[in-house]
Amino acid sequence: MSMRSEPMVRVDRREDKDALFTPEVRREIDAWIAKYPDGWQQSACMAALRIVQDMNGGHLTRSLMDQVADYLDMPAIAVYEVASFYSMYEHKPVGRHKICLCTNVSCMINGSDGILEHLSNRLGIGFGQITADGKFSLKEVECLGACGGAPMMQIGRTYYENLTPELVDQILDGLE
Amino acid sequence: MANEVCFRTLHKDRPWRLETYQSEGGYEALKRILADRTSQEEIIEAVKKSGLRGRGGAGFPTGLKWSFINRAAPGDKYVVVNSDEGEPGTFKDRDILRYNPHALIEGMIICGYAIGAKAGFNYIRGEFWEPYERFEGALAEAREAGLLGENILGSGFDFDIHTHLGAGAYICGEETALLESLEGKKGQPRFKPPFPAMFGLYGRPTVINNTETLASVPDIIRQGADWFRGIGVENSGGPKLFSVSGNVVRPGNYEVPMGMPFAELLELAGGMRDGRPCKAVIPGGSSAPVLPGDVMMDLTMDYDSIAKAGSMLGSGAVIVMDDTNCMVKVLDRISYFYYEESCGQCTPCREGTGWMHRVVHRIETGAGRTEDLDLLDDVAKKIMGRTICALGDAAAMPVAGFIKHFRDEFQYHVDHKKCMV
Numbered sequence: 001m002s003m004r005s006e007p008m009v010r011v012d013r014r015e016d017k018d019a020l021f022t023p024e025v026r027r028e029i030d031a032w033i034a035k036y037p038d039g040w041q042q043s044a045c046m047a048a049l050r051i052v053q054d055m056n057g058g059h060l061t062r063s064l065m066d067q068v069a070d071y072l073d074m075p076a077i078a079v080y081e082v083a084s085f086y087s088m089y090e091h092k093p094v095g096r097h098k099i100c101l102c103t104n105v106s107c108m109i110n111g112s113d114g115i116l117e118h119l120s121n122r123l124g125i126g127f128g129q130i131t132a133d134g135k136f137s138l139k140e141v142e143c144l145g146a147c148g149g150a151p152m153m154q155i156g157r158t159y160y161e162n163l164t165p166e167l168v169d170q171i172l173d174g175l176e
Numbered sequence: 177m178a179n180e181v182c183f184r185t186l187h188k189d190r191p192w193r194l195e196t197y198q199s200e201g202g203y204e205a206l207k208r209i210l211a212d213r214t215s216q217e218e219i220i221e222a223v224k225k226s227g228l229r230g231r232g233g234a235g236f237p238t239g240l241k242w243s244f245i246n247r248a249a250p251g252d253k254y255v256v257v258n259s260d261e262g263e264p265g266t267f268k269d270r271d272i273l274r275y276n277p278h279a280l281i282e283g284m285i286i287c288g289y290a291i292g293a294k295a296g297f298n299y300i301r302g303e304f305w306e307p308y309e310r311f312e313g314a315l316a317e318a319r320e321a322g323l324l325g326e327n328i329l330g331s332g333f334d335f336d337i338h339t340h341l342g343a344g345a346y347i348c349g350e351e352t353a354l355l356e357s358l359e360g361k362k363g364q365p366r367f368k369p370p371f372p373a374m375f376g377l378y379g380r381p382t383v384i385n386n387t388e389t390l391a392s393v394p395d396i397i398r399q400g401a402d403w404f405r406g407i408g409v410e411n412s413g414g415p416k417l418f419s420v421s422g423n424v425v426r427p428g429n430y431e432v433p434m435g436m437p438f439a440e441l442l443e444l445a446g447g448m449r450d451g452r453p454c455k456a457v458i459p460g461g462s463s464a465p466v467l468p469g470d471v472m473m474d475l476t477m478d479y480d481s482i483a484k485a486g487s488m489l490g491s492g493a494v495i496v497m498d499d500t501n502c503m504v505k506v507l508d509r510i511s512y513f514y515y516e517e518s519c520g521q522c523t524p525c526r527e528g529t530g531w532m533h534r535v536v537h538r539i540e541t542g543a544g545r546t547e548d549l550d551l552l553d554d555v556a557k558k559i560m561g562r563t564i565c566a567l568g569d570a571a572a573m574p575v576a577g578f579i580k581h582f583r584d585e586f587q588y589h590v591d592h593k594k595c596m597v
Contacts, residue, residue: 044360050341074360085362106264110421145269
């Protein structure tokens with residue numbers, strides 16, 4: 001907890017921000033910065049981390065976090081804190097398709113154990129692992145707020161609900 | 177008497193569109209307020225009178241919360257929406273964002289007008305990409321129609337709304353953690369006081385309300401506080417969205433009058449799957465103590481009725497379990513959740529949630545000891561009331577609740593190293 005009414009100030013402000021990322025990524029981050037009051041660009045830290053993570057194929061690196069810190073005039077440690085606190089940031093490579101399976105109560109009651117077993121058998125991996133070809137990784141997640149369609153999983157930005165082993169096969173077969 | 181407020185547009189084709197919302201009376205409340213230059217006091221009084229209470233789980237009276245803002249204070253004030261829906265079992269705000277985003281937008285603008293704010297932020301959990309895009313689309317429609325932005329409908333009133341995306345942290349549903357997160361930090365709750373009304377987003381006076389709460393406001397203004405209050409029962413004004421999940425035939429969201437008998441809600445959800453008996457119900461999200469099915473059958477779905485039975489209405493997430501479910505396994509999963517999601521700031525919660533999970537897990541896996549049940553009670557009691565935010569209590573309450581109502585099942589696990597069911 002840090003209750004302050006001013007953003008964190010960094011003394012060694014980086015001036016050559018054009019050297020960071022690509023113009024597209026900078027434009028995307030800038031659109032988020034514009035939402036917040038002047039001087040509060042650190043509010044865009046979460047969005048910036050997500051954008052560069054996506055750009056990097058799904059995971060963050062020390063260098064990317066440092067660049068986000070440079071871009072937002074934040075102390076690097078403040079960016080590491082954010083990047084390590086939230087579960088959607090990845091610090092190791094993930095599959096091209098990151099399968100996030102919910103195992104919380106409503107999904108568990110409706111058979112998420114069986115879905116996990118099916119996924120593990122099909123892909124040969126468990127939670128926290130990635131297939132040898134790098135196509136899929138599997139992650140256990142907490143409630144994703146779709147309990148009416150339990151059991152459910154998220155792949156990329158898409159929710160898949162009312163899962164059965166057959167439906168899981170169909171979904172995975174349809175992914176490039 | 178269903179789908180009267182937040183789900184008002186649900187029966188229509190493309191219910192999320194501006195034209196659909198307007199065909200159901202949408203933005204009439206805002207237009208009237210701006211045309212009549214309704215006083216801020218009058219709006220706050222109407223919300224107070226409506227009996228609307230915070231729909232995110234705490235049930236705090238909404239009008240009262242708004243009245244805490246010092247409207248005369250100079251400088252920026254903010255409206256913040258808590259769409260960080262993460263309480264296990266809850267999936268209603270997702271559907272408001274997907275199917276009726278304009279109700280939320282209109283509610284935010286009315287709130288901004290009432291407290292003297294010029295900007296609002298909607299904090300949507302990071303996994304909700306489809307709802308985020310739907311909400312962004314609605315913002316664009318509203319701006320285009322002159323309903324949002326500078327000089328709304330020529331009234332001279334300015335108000336704009338921005339979306340912020342979370343990144344996976346249950347704790348950010350706690351209002352001050354959410355504000356920290358919006359400020360670009362890890363989401364660790366703040367000490368209160370000062371409350372957000374005094375020191376909120378960027379240290380400015382802030383109203384922070386749940387999605388469903390704010391989406392209920394336009395109809396309170398349009399159809400009157402008495403109309404809204406009349407839908408519910410004493411102390412529980414209005415209808416409420418109940419997210420029904422578990423072993424029912426038709427899981428889903430049901431917007432029904434507060435005070436509806438649980439048995440009727442269960443019937444709406446198609447009843448128990450395969451006709452099995454209702455063994456247990458978590459009536460208000462996983463933080464709410466579990467209640468035996470037969471107790472639930474005699475209760476009505478409102479704050480007082482559920483509280484009297486020793487649980488809480490919370491977010492309105494009703495998790496229904498039949499007799500095939502092992503209560504030890506369910507508690508094992510719930511206690512893991514709180515252990516996983518504790519932000520680590522307060523020692524009793526950080527350490528206690530781990531203790532509770534490890535002990536429940538060893539009972540579940542057949543390594544439990546007789547003294548474990550008392551140990552769990554003891555750890556739960558040592559967390560309760562000793563943390564900055566309510567996550568500690570939220571972790572402790574289910575443990576106490578499951579052991580209280582299903583102690584024999586836990587004992588059986590300890591004695592026989594296996595499940596009763």
